[in-house]
Amino acid sequence: MAKLYFYYASMNAGKSTTLLQADFNYRERGMRTLLFTAGIHDRGGKGVIDSRLGISATAVPFEEVTDLRRVAEDEHYKSPLACILVDEAQFLSPVQVRQLAHLADEVGIPVLCYGLRTDFQGALFPGSAELLALADSLVEIKSVCECGRKATMNLRVDAEGNAVRQGEQREVGGNERYVALCRRHFMQRTA
Ligand SMILES: Nc1ncnc2c1ncn2[C@@H]1O[C@H](COP(=O)(O)OP(=O)(O)O)[C@@H](O)[C@H]1O
Numbered sequence: 001m002a003k004l005y006f007y008y009a010s011m012n013a014g015k016s017t018t019l020l021q022a023d024f025n026y027r028e029r030g031m032r033t034l035l036f037t038a039g040i041h042d043r044g045g046k047g048v049i050d051s052r053l054g055i056s057a058t059a060v061p062f063e064e065v066t067d068l069r070r071v072a073e074d075e076h077y078k079s080p081l082a083c084i085l086v087d088e089a090q091f092l093s094p095v096q097v098r099q100l101a102h103l104a105d106e107v108g109i110p111v112l113c114y115g116l117r118t119d120f121q122g123a124l125f126p127g128s129a130e131l132l133a134l135a136d137s138l139v140e141i142k143s144v145c146e147c148g149r150k151a152t153m154n155l156r157v158d159a160e161g162n163a164v165r166q167g168e169q170r171e172v173g174g175n176e177r178y179v180a181l182c183r184r185h186f187m188q189r190t191a
C-alpha cells in the first residue's frame, strides 16, 4: 500500500540532502523516480534540487497551476515509477497535495514530500498545512538552534542580521536571509 510522507524541518536542516539520498537509493537499484521542486525556488537554478552539501539533481519545476497528478501519471504509464519525491513542498497548493494523495492511493506510487512547516512569521504554509492534515507519515528532520535546542522556526533577517517581521510569505533565500531558531529565541527575536 503506497503512502504519502511529509518530512518537515526548519531551514538548513538537511531536507534536500535527505531527499537526494532517498532518490539515490531507488535509482542505484534500477528503480525509476520522479522529482519535483518548486519553480519559484531557483536558488540553485530553476528545476534543480540542491543541497548545501553540494549534491544536486534536476527536477520538474512545479508552479501554482501545475497538475502534478497528470505529470506523474503520464510518466508512470510511459515507464513505471517506484517513487515520487517533492522538494520545497511548502510551496505546494492544497489542491496539489490532494493530487499527490491520489497518486499514492489510486495509482499506488509512494510520495515523499520534503519542506518547511512554517514561514518567517511562524504561520503554516498552506501546502504544509494540507500535508500535516493528510500525510500518512509525518517525519521531523531535526536541526539545532544556536543555543543547542531543537530549531523549529525560521527567522527572516536583513543584511545587518536584524529580524524582518513583515513581508510576503514567499521570498526565496538562503543562510543570508534566514536563520533557523528554537521557538524561544524566535519569539525573543520577533517580539
Ligand atoms: N560543509 C559541510 N559539511 C558537513 N555538513 C554540511 C556542510 N554544509 C552543510 N552541511 C549540512 O547540510 C545541512 C543543510 O542541508 P540542506 O539539504 O541544504 O538543508 P535544507 O534542504 O533543509 O535547507 C546542514 O544542516 C548541515 O548539517
Ligand SMILES: Cc1cn([C@H]2C[C@H](O)[C@@H](COP(=O)(O)O)O2)c(=O)[nH]c1=O
Residues within 6 Å of the ligand: 010, 011, 012, 015, 016, 041, 043, 088, 116, 118, 119, 120, 121, 154, 155, 169, 170, 171, 172, 173, 174, 178
Ligand atoms: C522561512 C521562509 C522560507 N522561504 C523560502 C526560502 C527558501 O527559498 C525556501 C526554503 O529553502 P530550504 O533551504 O530548502 O529550506 O523557502 C520563504 O519563501 N518564506 C519563508 O517564510
Ligand SMILES: [Zn+2]
Residues within 6 Å of the ligand: 145, 146, 147, 148, 149, 181, 182, 183, 184, 185
Ligand atoms: Zn535557541
